[in-house]
Amino acid sequence: xxxxxxxxxxxxxxxxxxxxxxxxxxxxxxxxxxxxxxxxxxxxxxxxxxxxxxxxxxxxxxxxxxxxxxxxxxxxxxxxxxxxxxxxxxxxxxxxxxxxxxxxxxxxxxxxxxxxxxxxxxxxxxxxxxxxxxxxxxxxxxxxxxxxxxxxxxxxxxxxx
Amino acid sequence: xxxxxxxxxxxxxxxxxxxxxxxxxxxxxxxxxxxxxxxxxxxxxxxxxxxxxxxxxxxxxxxxxxxxxxxxxxxxxxxxxxx
Numbered sequence: 675x676x677x678x679x680x681x682x683x684x685x686x687x688x689x690x691x692x693x694x695x696x697x698x699x700x701x702x703x704x705x706x707x708x709x710x711x712x713x714x715x716x717x718x719x720x721x722x723x724x725x726x727x728x729x730x731x732x733x734x735x736x737x738x739x740x741x742x743x744x745x746x747x748x749x750x751x752x753x754x755x756x757x758x759x760x761x762x763x764x765x766x767x768x769x770x771x772x773x774x775x776x777x778x779x780x781x782x783x784x785x786x787x788x789x790x791x792x793x794x795x796x797x798x799x800x801x802x803x804x805x806x807x808x809x810x811x812x813x814x815x816x817x818x819x820x821x822x823x824x825x826x827x828x829x830x831x832x833x834x835x
Numbered sequence: 836x837x838x839x840x841x842x843x844x845x846x847x848x849x850x851x852x853x854x855x856x857x858x859x860x861x862x863x864x865x866x867x868x869x870x871x872x873x874x875x876x877x878x879x880x881x882x883x884x885x886x887x888x889x890x891x892x893x894x895x896x897x898x899x900x901x902x903x904x905x906x907x908x909x910x911x912x913x914x915x916x917x918x
Contacts, residue, residue, distance in 0.1 A: 730917070761918075814844060817887075
């Protein structure tokens with residue numbers, strides 16, 4: 675199974691986790707992260723904050739290469755066995771799954787760290803762009819300085835936001 | 836030198852263009868951006884000095900001082916927002 679998948683289709687978290695560690699008796703820990711489409715109105719209660727849908731664009735070719743390189747870098751830093759990253763593109767609705775990161779290791783510490791590292795890396799270095807449909811019209815999502823700061827904790831300069 | 840330009844997200848929308856070939860005189864990405872801005876119109880706006888523009892050369896994130904080479908694929912896009 676490929677380590678990196680960019681797809682319009684949804685994914686089944688349980689099936690992905692099961693296949694990632696299938697037959698690998700070294701594994702004692704599986705850590706995963708799922709990012710989903712948030713409707714900010716459900717948090718603030720303000721009608722203007724509604725997210726009606728989200729369109730995800732990427733840079734075909736570069737995206738896969740960039741994420742493969744991130745997994746290679748994670749292997750240099752952490753002692754884990756397998757990693758899998760799935761990122762959806764196209765039109766998504768609130769509550770839809772967007773991204774999946776999962777890591778297997780012998781003990782939990784390494785997979786927790788590798789999973790967080792991969793997600794922090796992906797947020798600022800993988801070429802994806804989100805456009806939200808709001809009551810005010812379509813808006814490209816702004817990059818967050820806090821995401822650059824998250825990657826800086828690992829000693830990597832993001833230079834994104 | 837000839838390079839292949841690819842535009843994404845808001846920059847692609849503002850230019851109304853996803854890709855083009857350019858006979859470029861600049862030696863690095865900063866020079867390339869200046870050359871494109873000098874075309875005026877949508878280019879001056881989409882790639883304006885104050886706007887954050889990120890650059891990838893041959894599908895790898897690059898800095899604006901990274902040198903360009905003949906036949907390079909240069910991606911220009913706003914800060915990324917995936918995940």
